[in-house]
Amino acid sequence: MPPRRNLCLIREFHMTQTAPASPPVTPLDFTPLLAAGLPAPAAKWNGFPKYNFVGGHNDAAQVPVDALIDAATAVLRREGRTLATYGLESGPLGYRRLRAFLVEKLWRDAGMSCAIDEILITSGSLQGIELVNGILLSRGDTVLVEQVTYFGSLNRLARLGVNAIGVPLDHEGLRMDALSAALDDLKRRGIRPKYIYTIPTVQNPTGAIMGEPRRLELLRLAELHNVPIFEDDCYADLVWDGRRPPAIHALSRGRNVIHIGSFSKSIAPALRVGFIVADWSLLSRMLPLKTDAGSGALEQMVLAEYCAPHFAAHVPELTRALRAKLETLMESLAEQFGTAAEFDEPKGGIFLWVKLPDVVDTQKLAQAAAAAGVAINPGFEWSPDKPYGRSRLRLCFGHPSHAEIREGVAVLADVCRREFGVPSRIANVEQSAGRP
Numbered sequence: 001m002p003p004r005r006n007l008c009l010i011r012e013f014h015m016t017q018t019a020p021a022s023p024p025v026t027p028l029d030f031t032p033l034l035a036a037g038l039p040a041p042a043a044k045w046n047g048f049p050k051y052n053f054v055g056g057h058n059d060a061a062q063v064p065v066d067a068l069i070d071a072a073t074a075v076l077r078r079e080g081r082t083l084a085t086y087g088l089e090s091g092p093l094g095y096r097r098l099r100a101f102l103v104e105k106l107w108r109d110a111g112m113s114c115a116i117d118e119i120l121i122t123s124g125s126l127q128g129i130e131l132v133n134g135i136l137l138s139r140g141d142t143v144l145v146e147q148v149t150y151f152g153s154l155n156r157l158a159r160l161g162v163n164a165i166g167v168p169l170d171h172e173g174l175r176m177d178a179l180s181a182a183l184d185d186l187k188r189r190g191i192r193p194k195y196i197y198t199i200p201t202v203q204n205p206t207g208a209i210m211g212e213p214r215r216l217e218l219l220r221l222a223e224l225h226n227v228p229i230f231e232d233d234c235y236a237d238l239v240w241d242g243r244r245p246p247a248i249h250a251l252s253r254g255r256n257v258i259h260i261g262s263f264s265k266s267i268a269p270a271l272r273v274g275f276i277v278a279d280w281s282l283l284s285r286m287l288p289l290k291t292d293a294g295s296g297a298l299e300q301m302v303l304a305e306y307c308a309p310h311f312a313a314h315v316p317e318l319t320r321a322l323r324a325k326l327e328t329l330m331e332s333l334a335e336q337f338g339t340a341a342e343f344d345e346p347k348g349g350i351f352l353w354v355k356l357p358d359v360v361d362t363q364k365l366a367q368a369a370a371a372a373g374v375a376i377n378p379g380f381e382w383s384p385d386k387p388y389g390r391s392r393l394r395l396c397f398g399h400p401s402h403a404e405i406r407e408g409v410a411v412l413a414d415v416c417r418r419e420f421g422v423p424s425r426i427a428n429v430e431q432s433a434g435r436p
């Protein structure tokens with residue numbers, strides 16, 4: 001081995017040499033090579049806006065960092081060498097100890113009875129949505145969804161060329177009269193929907209929770225029409241009083257229901273860990289479509305190590321913090337928008353779904369607000385029925401601080417008044433439309 005000083009000299013020598021001049025190269029134009037039908041290009045990320053009410057981000061202070069560090073250290077010391085194999089010696093369904101935790105948790109919290117081999121760990125529940133879609137949907141198919149629902153599901157359906165029919169909601173989620181009518185109508189037209197997609201426990205974006213009788217009615221209708229239910233329980237841990245109805249999967253005893261869940265909202269979205277609960281006959285069709293050779297192992301190991309002793313105590317602390325932020329948001333809206341902002345108080349979660357007067361186009365409001373540093377989700381993105389979402393918006397209160405919520409809502413009200421003349425009162429002070 002050369003002495004240290006010689007190594008430095010060698011490095012200096014290389015750094016002082018100039019590379020031989022090479023002929024100028026015209027960069028290859030990839031445009032004609034791109035595959036047909038790609039989605040629009042992504043915008044470059046320029047950091048978060050000052051007042052960030054979009055996305056499904058969580059409260060930074062509630063990420064259990066110290067306990068995750070301890071969990072990571074313990075599990076790596078004990079089992080770190082299993083990282084040498086794809087799938088951690090647990091096979092393609094995911095880390096066995098995490099699936100064992102889920103078997104117990106889903107039984108305790110949601111009344112679900114499932115075997116360890118009926119759970120597939122996914123890279124976020126978004127991958128779960130893609131795998132379920134992957135085995136069931138073809139271009140031209142029809143599915144039933146809630147009239148307002150998760151944008152990530154809607155845009156995947158649109159990309160697949162699937163017809164998503166929105167079914168109206170009320171304070172308890174999917175309306176059964178409307179669902180029954182929609183199913184009858186499709187039957188008359190000879191169309192069998194591929195699934196009924198629902199977020200029954202803290203609906204995104206309305207925050208509604210479907211009660212048990214309605215879940216049973218939903219199952220009855222689904223069975224009558226021979227249509228499976230796709231239950232997305234992404235927010236089910238974030239119920240304010242901690243009490244939730246049994247999962248639809250539990251009530252159906254696993255028949256006809258595919259269930260997905262996530263650790264994004266209960267622990268942290270950046271971990272990218274979700275799961276699917278389904279019969280092996282379905283999981284065995286999804287596995288060949290899961291082409292990532294396994295979801296991130298470290299995340300699964302740390303979660304399993306952390307969750308077994310801590311999850312049950314962590315969740316009430318998190319929901320208490322989120323509930324306090326919701327209070328701040330509702331107070332700020334009342335103060336800044338008065339009666340111009342209408343909403344039903346959500347029963348959990350991280351979102352408030354707001355209706356503004358018809359004169360407000362929230363797509364335009366979102367653009368004007370963005371220029372003032374406030375990011376909001378315009379309602380049209382959240383509904384297959386675009387006019388329904390026109391004067392609605394979704395506000396995520398999970399990530400901004402209490403002060404940012406207050407300031408951000410004040411800025412939003414100011415922008416809205418300037419653009420649309422409402423609210424006519426700001427902070428309970430009468431405004432003239434021409435006020436600078």
Ligand SMILES: Cc1ncc(COP(=O)(O)O)c(C=O)c1O
Pocket residue numbers: 055056123124125126127150152199204232234261262263264269272273274
């Ligand atoms: C209803 C619903 N399902 C699924 C997801 C996907 O979440 P993740 O992939 O982080 O688990 C989200 C994210 O916000 C959601 O709102």
